[in-house]
Amino acid sequence: MRVVLQRVKEAKVEIEGQIKGQIGPGYMLLVGFTEGDDNQDIDYLVRKIIGARLFSDEAGKMNLSIGQVGGAILSISQFTLYAAVKKGNRPSFTAAQTPALAEPNYLEFNQKLRQAGLIVEEGIFGADMQVSLVNDGPVTIIYESPKK
Template sequence: MRVVLQRVNDASVSVKGQIIGKINHGIVLLVGFTKGDTSAQIDYLVHKIVNARIFEDSEGKMNLNLKQIHGQILSISQFTLYAETRKGNRPSFTQAQKPEMALINYDEFNKKLREQGVIVETGKFGADMKVQLVNDGPVTIIYEESAVEKK
């Protein structure tokens, strides 16, 4: 599972010209799943993301987490995070989880984020989406948790 986190002042996602998700201060998450991803990866990353100390305190240091600043999440599914680009010029997406399973995992991920007491807006899984955001900082962090044992 890969998540690209961007700290934002505001963000929105639209489908066919209609805004379907919008947040104020918080984070945008681009979320991708690969073969073998399960609830274990979801639980780990939900914990890491909600507790990430990436927001500034009164002294300007990144010491506060999303809940402490009452921030919101805009979660966008993005299978292209698993693009294989080593061969040729056309990316391959064979490492992305099959859509049926990825949708189940994406829904579980967003549900578990909400269970942490965070407002979560989402895009539409599998749709052609337009995402607009004002990156704050900029702060961009990539999280990855693999079902494969690390060496």
Template sequence: MLFLRVVVQRSKDAQVEIAGKVVGQISHGFVLLVGFTEGDGEDEIKYCANKIAKLRVFSDPDGKMNQSLAQVGGSILSISQFTLYADTRKGNRPGFSKAQDPKIAEQNYDLFNKYLADFGLTVETGVFGADMQVSLQNDGPVTIIYDTAEL
């Protein structure tokens, strides 16, 4: 069984555009690519939001990755990404049948971002289901993948 997936990228700056207009932008923090599958719900959302809010991958004064997003005054740019559930086993065109129904996924995406904001974090977003252009400068690079199948 598959569960909520979030790709976390530590970034120096990032933005998302739709039709040439910037709709979300951060100076430093995390870019999140967020995908939902059938069965995902509040438990998985709370788990991931908690883990990401407390994730310590920013450098402390000694240069050790030991500080959280809140400690460094960072923000989040959250992007919905159903393609995290691409099935590439057959042929050359991926299938997306494992992605959650868009109506449910959109509600879950909004709830996920609300839980992140409840930690006192600034959360910028793209637009669910839109054709978006995301640009970022990955810092490190540091990329962490959360998959609630590992709960």
């Protein structure tokens, strides 16, 4: 499992011209799954994301978590995080988890973030989405679950 986290001042996702999800300060997450990812991977990355200290404290140091600052999350499914690009010019996505497995994993990931007390907005799995954001910092972190 791979998550690209961007600390944002605001972010939104639109589908067919309609806003599906929108947040103020918090994280915009691009979330991808590969074959073999399961609840252990989800739990690991939920712990990492809710515990990440990426917001500034009164001294200006990144020392506060998203929960401590009352931030929200915009979560976007992103199978292209597992693109293989070493050969040729057209990426291969064979390392991405099949949609039949990835969609329930994505929904479970979002639900576990909500159970941790966070506001989570999301896109629609498999939809053509337009995502916009104002990156804060910029701060961009790539998280991956441990290899089995």
